[in-house]
Amino acid sequence: MAKINKKFKLFIDEELCKGCNICVELCNLHVFDISPKINNKGYYIPVPERIEDCNGCQICELSCPELSLILEEIRL
Amino acid sequence: MTNPIEIHKHRHLKYLRTEILPTAFCSGCGCGTILNIFVNVIDEMGIDPNDIIAVTGIGCSSWIPSPYLAVDTLHTTHGRAIAFATGVKVMKPEKHVVVIAGDGDLSGIGGNHLIHAARRNIDLKVFLVNNFIYGMTGGQVSPTTPKETKTTTTPYGNSEQPFKITELVAAAGANYAARWTTYHIFKLKKAMKESIEKKGFSFIEIISQCPTSYGRKIGQKEGIDQLNHFKANSIDIKNKEKYSEEDLENKIVVGKFVERNRREFVDGLREINKKLAVSN
Ligand SMILES: Cc1ncc(C[n+]2csc(CCOP(=O)(O)OP(=O)(O)O)c2C)c(N)n1
Numbered sequence: 001m002a003k004i005n006k007k008f009k010l011f012i013d014e015e016l017c018k019g020c021n022i023c024v025e026l027c028n029l030h031v032f033d034i035s036p037k038i039n040n041k042g043y044y045i046p047v048p049e050r051i052e053d054c055n056g057c058q059i060c061e062l063s064c065p066e067l068s069l070i071l072e073e074i075r076l
Numbered sequence: 077m078t079n080p081i082e083i084h085k086h087r088h089l090k091y092l093r094t095e096i097l098p099t100a101f102c103s104g105c106g107c108g109t110i111l112n113i114f115v116n117v118i119d120e121m122g123i124d125p126n127d128i129i130a131v132t133g134i135g136c137s138s139w140i141p142s143p144y145l146a147v148d149t150l151h152t153t154h155g156r157a158i159a160f161a162t163g164v165k166v167m168k169p170e171k172h173v174v175v176i177a178g179d180g181d182l183s184g185i186g187g188n189h190l191i192h193a194a195r196r197n198i199d200l201k202v203f204l205v206n207n208f209i210y211g212m213t214g215g216q217v218s219p220t221t222p223k224e225t226k227t228t229t230t231p232y233g234n235s236e237q238p239f240k241i242t243e244l245v246a247a248a249g250a251n252y253a254a255r256w257t258t259y260h261i262f263k264l265k266k267a268m269k270e271s272i273e274k275k276g277f278s279f280i281e282i283i284s285q286c287p288t289s290y291g292r293k294i295g296q297k298e299g300i301d302q303l304n305h306f307k308a309n310s311i312d313i314k315n316k317e318k319y320s321e322e323d324l325e326n327k328i329v330v331g332k333f334v335e336r337n338r339r340e341f342v343d344g345l346r347e348i349n350k351k352l353a354v355s356n
Pocket residue numbers: 134135136137138154177178179180181182205207209210211212213218
C-alpha cells in the first residue's frame with residue numbers, strides 16, 4: 001500500500017501491520033481511512049487516503065508499534 | 077510513482093532481528109512504540125549497535141530488547157536485569173548498558189536492585205515500561221496498579237497505594253529521572269537522548285498501554301483508548317504546583333524530575349584502584 005503527494009510518501013508494510021488504528025486516530029490531519037477489506041492476516045489496515053493533506057509531522061510513523069508505517073520525504 | 081506491489085520496509089529494521097517479526101506484542105501494545113522510538117534514537121545519535129549491551133528480565137516489556145534488538149543482549153531472570161547490568165558496566169564501562177523491562181520486573185521483584193543502583197549512581201540507562209500490571213502473566217496487580225483497580229488478583233479493587241517510581245528513583249540518588257508516556261513520543265525521544273548522554277544512573281519511567289491485560293479491565297479496550305487517556309490525564313511537572321496532592325492522585329505527572337552530576341559508581345571504583353596502585 002503506497003500513496004504519494006508532492007512532498008511525502010506513506011507506505012504501510014502489510015507484512016508487519018497489526019491494524020491497531022493508532023496511526024489513524026493520532027493523525028491530526030485525518031490522512032488515513034481504515035481499509036474496508038480484511039487482509040490475509042486478518043487485519044483491517046490503514047489507507048493513507050488523503051495523502052495530499054500530510055505535513056510530514058511523523059506522529060504516525062514514530063507511534064506505530066510495528067515499524068510498519070513508513071514516511072518518506074520526496075527530495076526534489 | 078505509485079506501485080501497489082512494491083513492499084516498502086522501515087529504514088530502522090536494520091536494528092532489529094527481522095527474522096522474528098512481526099512482534100509477538102498484542103495489536104496496539106505500547107511496547108512496540110517504545111522499540112520504535114529507541115531505534116530512532118540510536119539512529120539519530122549515530123550510536124554503533126555494537127556499542128550497546130541491552131539487559132532485561134521477564135515480561136512482555138522485556139521482549140523490547142530481547143529478542144527484538146539486534147545488539148548484544150542479556151535476557152536474565154525476573155527482576156535481576158539491573159544486577160546483571162551492574163556487572164556488565166563494571167567490566168565494560170565503555171559500552172552503553174541499557175536496561176528495558178516492566179514495572180513488575182523492575183519495581184516489584186527487582187525493586188531493591190532499582191533503588192540501590194540509583195543510590196550507587198551506576199551509569200546504566202534504565203527504561204521502565206509501566207503498564208500498571210503484570211501483562212505477560214494475565215493481569216495480576218503490580219506495585220504500580222492504581223488504587224481501586226480491579227485486576228485478576230484484586231477482584232474487589234486494589235486497596236494498596238501504588239509506587240511513584242520516578243520520584244522514588246530521583247530521591248534514591250539517580251543523576252537523571254524522567255517520566256513520559258507512549259503518547260508523548262517526541263518528548264520521550266528527547267528524554268532517551270538526554271539519558272544516554274548523561275553519565276550516571278539515568279532512568280525513564282515510560283507509561284505504556286497494555287490493551288490486553290489492563291486496558292480491557294478498565295474500559296479502555298484498544299491501545300488508542302489508553303493513549304487518549306494518557307493525553308487527557310498528563311500534567312507537566314512545571315505546572316504541578318497548581319494542583320493539590322488530591323487532584324494529582326489520578327493524574328500522570330510527566331517531565332524531567334531530576335538532572336544532576338553526582339559521582340558515578342564505576343568512576344568511584346576506579347579512583348580507589350588508582351589510589352591503591354599509587355600506595356603499593
Ligand atoms: C521468579 C519468577 N517469578 C514469577 C514469574 C512469572 N512472571 C513472568 S512475567 C511476570 C510479570 C511481568 O510483569 P512486568 O514486569 O510488569 O512486565 P509486563 O509483562 O507487564 O510488560 C511474572 C510475575 C517468573 N517468570 N519468575
